Amino acid sequence: MRSSLFALVILIACAFSSGSSGFSTPSEKAEDELLLYLAIIKKELFVRGASVVFLTDKTLNIKNTPYMREFLDSLKRDGNEVPTELLTQFEKLNETSHQLAKEMELPANVILIDASGVQDYLLRLKESGKEVPKAIAKIFFSRIAFNAAQDQALVFVSLYCGPDCASASFMLMKKKDGIWDGDRVGNLVIAALVESSKASGRWGDLRSQI
Numbered sequence: 001m002r003s004s005l006f007a008l009v010i011l012i013a014c015a016f017s018s019g020s021s022g023f024s025t026p027s028e029k030a031e032d033e034l035l036l037y038l039a040i041i042k043k044e045l046f047v048r049g050a051s052v053v054f055l056t057d058k059t060l061n062i063k064n065t066p067y068m069r070e071f072l073d074s075l076k077r078d079g080n081e082v083p084t085e086l087l088t089q090f091e092k093l094n095e096t097s098h099q100l101a102k103e104m105e106l107p108a109n110v111i112l113i114d115a116s117g118v119q120d121y122l123l124r125l126k127e128s129g130k131e132v133p134k135a136i137a138k139i140f141f142s143r144i145a146f147n148a149a150q151d152q153a154l155v156f157v158s159l160y161c162g163p164d165c166a167s168a169s170f171m172l173m174k175k176k177d178g179i180w181d182g183d184r185v186g187n188l189v190i191a192a193l194v195e196s197s198k199a200s201g202r203w204g205d206l207r208s209q210i
Helices: 002-018 026-044 066-078 084-093 115-127 191-200
Strands: 052-056 110-113 136-141 152-162 165-176 179-188
Touching: 026 052, 026 136, 026 152, 026 165, 026 179, 052 115, 066 084, 066 152, 066 165, 084 152, 110 115, 115 136
Parallel strands: 052 110, 052 136
Antiparallel strands: 136 152, 152 165, 165 179
C-alpha cells in the first residue's frame, strides 16, 4: 500500500514538472496573462499608431461595467464560438475587480497606472520639460478566463485612443507555439459611451486636459 502511494506521489510530481498534465503553476499563469495583455495592446493600439499606452491597474468587473454584462449575456444567448467553459469561468472571475501586479515587466511604452492618474502623469511630464507623447491611448481589461489546457482565453477589453476612437469587446484568444492571438467577439464601437464620457469629463482628448 505504501509503495503504491509513493509511486502515485512521484507520478503526480513528474506530471507537474514536465508540464504534460494540463495544469499550470501560478507563475506560468501570470506569464500567460502578461503575454496576452501585451498581444492585445499591440494588436489593438500599437498598429493604430499609439506611441504610449496607459494600462489601467484595476480590472473592470461585471457590476461596474454595465455593457460587459450585456455583452456576456449576448454571448451566452447566441451560442457562438466561445466555449461554455470560458463563459462560465469569466462570469465567476469578474464579479469583482482585481489589482494588476505592479511587478509586471512591461515595455517602456506601456505604463501601468490608476485610471484617474493619466492627466497628472502627463502634466508632470510637461512641467519637467519632457516631451508629451502625441499618440496616447488608454486600455482597460477584465480578468482573464483560461480553459483547463490554458491554450484558450476570454477577456473583455475597453479602449480609448482619441475623441472619436473607442470600443469595447470580448476577445477570444488562442495560444499556438507559445504566441497568443485572437479576434473580437461581440464587438461594439461605443460612440454613445464616448459622448457621455466626454460630457462628464471622464475621457475626452487626454492631451487637451493638461
